[in-house]
Amino acid sequence: MQDLREKYLKAVAGVSDEAALEEIRLAALGKKGEISLKMRELGKMTPEERQTTGKALNVLKDEIDAALRAKKAALADAALDARLAEEWLDVTLPGRPRRQGTIHPVSQVMDEVTAIFADMGFAVAEGPQIEDDWHNFDALNIAPEHPARQEHDTFFMNRAEGDNRPPHVLRTHTSPVQIRAMLDQGAPIRVIAPGRVYRMDMDQTHTPMFHQVEGMAIGRDISMANLKWVLEEFCKAFFEVDGVELRFRASHFPFTEPSAEVDIRCSWKGGSLKIGEGDDWMEILGSGMMHPKVLEAGGIDPNEWQGFAFGMGIDRLAMLKYGIPDLRAFFESDLRWLKHYGFNALDLPTVFGGLSR
């Protein structure tokens, strides 16, 4: 019995392919295998012999069977390893191409601005870009002969012969949306209005189309101090700095009274802009308390309600925040520029997740 055990375990260990292993299995455990034949001989033994021999044979059978299975698994593994070793591919080759799209900085910044003001309770209002002169000027307290009207560098639409209405204009600012929003919704109201605006001006730093965002809040006791706080909060969130310092400077806009231009403390050290530190002041927006005549034009009683309005350039905000040097390039659609300054489609600015990465 000991001979049998040694013979077969040795044979199993020495085998190198599955066919030879099967032959050993048949020789040992097959129907006519050596161990199977020995099992058959048990019938001829005495019960005592049968018991001891039977038990020993069973142990032997199990042992050889286990060895056979283990060897079979080992051979299969070796075969697989050999195959996998053959299946080598060059992992440094490129993956199948997938285009990478981008969001334009203007769209991204509009989303950022919207996210911040939404958090302060401002909705988003819109209006047409071809405007009548009442909405663009008169309703905003800019009378036809007001010098401010000349300073707007307005684009006028063609008027057909015989049509004696004043020509429509391409809106020179987003402020006409104030009027439309007031007429639509009444007071109290808080809205921002981002969008395209147009001025007849084209040079190093001006393009005939650019983007503004208008803001307006009307309530019972909204003050210029509230305006300052809102703008401070906005700048802090937008520029993603801990502290900002704003300076209000008296100025003049026909549609606000008092009016203020707003400067932000910054530093230009080393040629790069840092908001919230340094000794320089940079003008970033115009603002003020809404003129009673503008409230009236919007159908709101200035004796009952008061509020503020402001307007700022979205392209300029984008340039300041992201260090984009040239306004004109915004509208040239140079692929290199779009890819360099553009944003990932999934970079959706939120207050809870952050505005920028």
Added chain:
Amino acid sequence: MKFTLSWLKDHLDTTASVDEIAYALTDLGLEVEEVIDPAAKLAAFTLARVTAAQQHPDADRLRVCTVLTDEGEKQIVCGAPNAREGITVVLCKPGDYVPGIDVTLSVGKIRGVESHGMMASERELELSDEHNGIIELPADSVGAEVGQKFTDWLAANRPEAVDPVFDIAITPNRPDALGVRGIARDLAARGLGMLKPLEVEPVPGGFPSPVSVSIDPALKETGCPLFAGRVIRGVTNGPSPEWLQKRLRAIGLRPISALVDITNYFTYDLNRPLHVFDMAKVAGDLRIQPAKGGEEFLALDEKTYTMRAGDMVICDDNGVESLAGIMGGEASGADETTTDVFLESAYWTPITIAATGRALKINSDARYRFERGIDPEFTLPGLELATQMVLDLCGGEASEIAMDGAVPDTTRAYRLDPARVISLVGMDIPEATQRETLTALGFTLNGDMATPPSWRPDVLGAADLVEEVARIASLTKLQGTPMARETSGVPDPILTPMQVRTRMARRMIASLGYNECVTYSFIDAASATLFGGGADATKLDNPISSEMTHMRPDLLPGLLQAAARNQARGFSDLALFEVGPAFSGGEPGEQVVQAAGLLVGQAGPRDPWGSRRPVDLYDAKADLEAALSAIGAPARAQINRKLDAWWHPGRAGTLALGPNVLASFGEVHPKTLREMGVKGPAVAFTIWLENVPFPKKKGATRPALSSSDLQAVERDFAFVVDAKVEAITAVNAALGADKKLIDSVQVFDQFTGAKAEEQMGAGKKSIALSVRLQPSDKTLTDAEIEAVSAKIIDKVAKATGGSLRG
């Protein structure tokens, strides 16, 4: 508006520094654009005395000077002919920057002799063009001592040389600040000094004015309420005195002659534009009247203007002598030979001046001021002061005043509500301070009613009082106060469904690999016409260039132009998109929001996987479908071939719900590509975002998922059909064979072209459908599957006119 510190001090008694004044001006709303302080660049230089001057050993024209300075004796080599012993000079030391030669000095050797600095000429210090020699200071002048600062000496002896110049921006509402006195008044109200009184002594007339004046009744209301003037006989119109010339030069004006300089001086000093007629060239009386139209007028700017009918002019018997309130005429202008003049001071109404000036495109200091509104009450006092100055500087004798009209009454009063001021500004400004501010600005307070001064035409309501109080109190001091949300708790969404959709479309298309562009809303006429626009209604009256004449009717031309520009830079494979307005007409609201994508060139780069292939309409269609799905468009819009002219007629389609067009997609027409200068292939899609119906809001709950555990069965069918049969016909027919059982139908193959026709006959193709059957109550038997298959074959054959491919 420019002025100097010394000029300001004519009106303001102040000890404030240049910095304090500049800060206050900006804070008051008179924004300082620049302060030019001539002393700044001269600050380093000190006075010194030449104690010895000897000939340079190696140079004829150089002298070696011993110079006594605040740091002892120094040796300086000097080439100036006047460098000699005993003179007091201006010393520039090594390390100093010398502005006129743009050099920072160092110790040097000149022809072998060491030189420790230089002695400056006027030109080297940018004081004048004088360069014949170095500056020699009179030894007996104030402060001419060794070691003194040169700027101190200048301040004592030549103050105009170190007089700081302020350049400030004036907002259109502040005509009063277009005179130095108005600026001084603001500063005084702020507390930066006292406004000096302005004394007006009437000049008695020695004789009746030989010229009479009259205003056409039609213009008294609307153009010229008051016209006054007087003749001054026997003047001498030479150069004006040095002090006046220096003042004018300091603010960038060229001195011309005493009379002209006086009018310019009054314009800037007191915001009182004047005009002087040479009596020798005026015939008869002066009349203010509307032009007949067509008169030619040579103005002082040496240009000839043709009057329009109704333009307000000043005429004499010779015709038009002055474009009233805008510019005088060359014919009657004063020159050095002038002896008798008529000095005019009038009040012209802003609207008339603005309209005329704009129509004739003339800009002048007078127009600028009259159209913003000067002080009507000051018309006659201004005339008196100017008369006196003419008499003082030019001599002569003044006549009595000739005038027509009267000072218009601008009296009005508004209620000062101190509590409202505090509420609006959000700053605690005591009532007494509010009243003091207004008084200092010239307002008259009567109880709580405030009457604005005549020089403030911009104050037209109670809100303007608030502004005055706030800006004098200083908005810089304003502290932010939190503004609570109108509702507490979690805020409601603030975007409208359309705003949400626009953002979704933009971000979806970008995630499909397109680069977002923002292109101009206006394009050239040819491109606009090519894309269904270009009508006069969408034309700009005053385009900024011929490339930007029409509002764009569609986004594609802008994207195609962008593609052409990128191709010119060597980028041929492009995926560009834009989401923005397109304009169907020229009325407000005739604009829609489009989302357009453009693919040009190859779908991928050259790579080992053969990714490079030309983009085709199915690329555009897939992206369009993804975008539509993202914005919640219904899955089964009909596709038709009602196409705009810029699409390939055979390789483009339109998605519509009935007459409502949602989108178009496909290849861009080759002719359009050629005209836009784009090398193809190019495919595109355009979505009319507003046209996609919004799903009815049904709450957030989804219907329960119905899925079956029973085995689904897939069966494939191939049909031979005419080559132009659309696959959708077969798919819809198959779907209709058993609506309950058939879960989906996919086209999984098509076989077209010459080889297909060889097998299946001319004009034929094969399309292969995979139909998925999903039983819901029991497993399908073979017989049931056969029955459905037969129905599918039958329906598809009927619908397409084809047959099952054998």
